Amino acid sequence: MDFALFMERYGYKILLALMVLMITAFIGWEVVFKVSIIIKGLGLETGGAFLVIIVLLIIVFRLGEQES
Incomplete structure (x- = not known):
């Protein structure tokens, strides 16, 4: 599998995971x-x-325990 095909298949998942990670880290730091x-x-x-x-x-x- 070449890089272009890999990014076509999994690129959006990687970008979404990075966005969630950055937002979570920003909120946690705040x-x-x-x-x-x-x-x-x-x-x-x-x-x-x-x-x-x-x-x-x-x-x-x-x-958190009470809500679940």
């Missing part, structure tokens, strides 16, 4: 950035920030 701003705004040290992140992760996973 969430991490906002959480770090909130933690700095609260004046928490490293241990407190770690605790806040753990609590937020637990809340998110619990909400």
